[in-house]
Amino acid sequence: MADALSFTRATIAGAGLAGLSAAVALRKAGVAVSISDSAAQAGGRCRSYHDPQLGLTIDNGNHLVLSGNPAVERFRSLVGATTPLAGPDHADFTFHDLTSAKRWTVRINDGAVPWWVAVPARRVPGSRISDYLPFAKLLSTREGRIDQRVAARGPVWSHLLEPVLLAALNTAPGESSAKLAASVLRETIAKGGRAMRPRVAEPSLGAAFIDPALAWLADRGSAVTLGRRLRAIAVDGDRVTGLDWGGGIEPVAADEAVILAVPPWVATSLVPELHAPDEFRAIVNGHFALPVPAGAPPMLGLFGGTAEWLFAFPDRLSVTVSAADRLVDMDREALARTFWADICAALGLDTPMPAWQIVKEKRATFAATPEQNAKRPPAATRWRNLFLAGDWTDTGLPATIEGALRSGETVARLALGR
CATH class of the missing domain: 3.50.50.60 (FAD/NAD(P)-binding domain)
Known part of the structure; x- marks a missing residue:
């Protein structure tokens, strides 16, 4: 040393x-x-780079930070960054099931006491307070696989923790490190909504x-x-x-x-x-040159399709798929059409696919x-x-x-x- x-x-x-x-x-x-x-x-x-196919400046990936990330705040403050990080005033996460067309929003209260799980309108649809208690085991810093720590099933897992951890770890959550999951959860959801408000760089x-x-x-x-x-x-x-x-x-x-x-x-x-x-995991992103449709949420979690998260920027719509090794070798136009179908279903659009770009990061992160x-x-x-x-x-x-x-x-x- x-x-x-x-x-x-x-x-x-x-x-x-x-x-x-x-x-x-x-x-x-x-x-x-x-x-x-x-x-x-x-x-x-x-x-970020100017993409001639889209005629827009885009990011290579839709990287999300959270309001409770202290190093992000320190770095941006030190260098005098004035471009805002956009996001909701509270830790609200909206999801859409492409199969059933159902949409819901998980609303995490600002304080550290998680009373939101006691309010049916705030928690995952179909879940009960008792469904959340077993996942407190994920706060332990002991190492092991997540699926060895908790039962990876039920509405709380499949409709909240699994998509959030997949995005954070870029590895299938079941096989992921419980120690890394604990680090994420301890710094975010365990501190309450003030630390978990999603933030996206705009314009880039x-x-x-x-x-x-x-x-x-x-x-x-x-x-x-x-x-x-x-x-x-x-x-x-x-x-x-x-x-x-x-x-x-x-x-x-x-x-x-x-x-x-x-x-x-x-x-x-x-x-x-x-x-x-x-050992590494891929991330695949799709970008589409279409101004934000009226009523589209800035960030939308998707179930039942290929795209996992949809981001609505003023000049484009973008989707992200984590742990996307299965998609890396897929034809780019076929992938774009698959993503566009998911976007149309999620936002109720009936619009021909606009100019698009697919960005593949084969070794985006180490396998967690x-x-x-x-x-x-x-x-x-x-x-x-x-x-x-x-x-x-x-x-x-x-x-x-x-x-x-x-x-x-x-x-x-x-x-x-x-």
């Missing part, structure tokens, strides 16, 4: 949210920061997170260099001594921290001794199983000046925006000797 040292400069490979979080925290503390990314734009898996993730961070860093002399890939790392004893960015090994100064904020498969290719998750969770490394390594950042490191959370931002904060604290 790295000693408690304080570095006066840092080189960061990777300009996703984890790398940007580390860069911002270090620069705020007065550390000279150099950050590079192999891609043509910053943001990693939380990027770039505007809400990435652009203000890049501007903040550039204003402080730490502009991000794009199209620059770290190809090799040289080590000697307990420290990194050199980095190869394609032009040969460049020396690493004695007071310089090196932060790998890259995907796990890149980190292990650079440092083969590292252990990291090696107990076995893969156990492979997540800490931020510190056995090399005193090498640190790891990313939602795949041991943040205690699944692979989320909040986890990525916290990982950046963690490596910054370590590099500062705190």
Whole structure:
């Protein structure tokens, strides 16, 4: 493990949210920061881009954060992000069953005492108060599979917990880590509705997170260099001594921290001794260029179709499917037509399919199983000046925006000797 040292400069490979979080925290503390990314734009898996097929700026995925995510608030406040995160005033989650055409809203009260489960109009239709009690076992931080902890059946499971956990873990909830599920539930539903209000970036993730961070860093002399890939790392004893960015090994100064904020498969290719998750799950998103129909909820959970969540943006409709490995090899137009049929059924539309785009992330997150969770490394390594950042490191959370931002904060604290 790295000693408690304080570095006066840092080189960061990777300009996703984890790398940007580390860069911002270090620069705020007065550390000279150099950050590079192999891609043509910053943001990693939380990027926005102009799609010529749609004629719109879209996100690669519909990433959701919650009002109780403290690292999200800290990061956006620090970089002066003014683009709002849109969402309801309360923790209201609306669902629609495409088979029965029934729609309902689960309304979680603001306070920590969950009296909403005692009100039939607020809880899952067909559920009773007693149906909720067994799921308190999911708050235990002991590891194991979720389906070994609770009975994965009944209306509370199938019409609330299963879709919420699937979205948070990006892994079939039954086989997922009970420890990670507990982390999610303890920080959200266990704290009450004030911590669980859904928030979506409008108009884009770039505007809400990435652009203000890049501007903040550039204003402080730490502009991000794009199209620059770290190809090799040289080590000697307990420290990194050199980095190869394609032009040969460049020396690493004695007071310089090196932060790998890259995907796990890149980190292990650079440092083969590292252990990291090696099983992943896909996410598939569909985007459709259609202004929001009147009465469409901003976010709608779907049952009985292929799409799982429907997001209504001012200029487009988007759907998301988690743990979507079964869809990755499906024909793109066939997938778009399947999604569009779900959208029409959910919103009562009779409209030809508009311009569309399908975005597939084959390795969107690590598989949130107990076995893969156990492979997540800490931020510190056995090399005193090498640190790891990313939602795949041991943040205690699944692979989320909040986890990525916290990982950046963690490596910054370590590099500062705190």
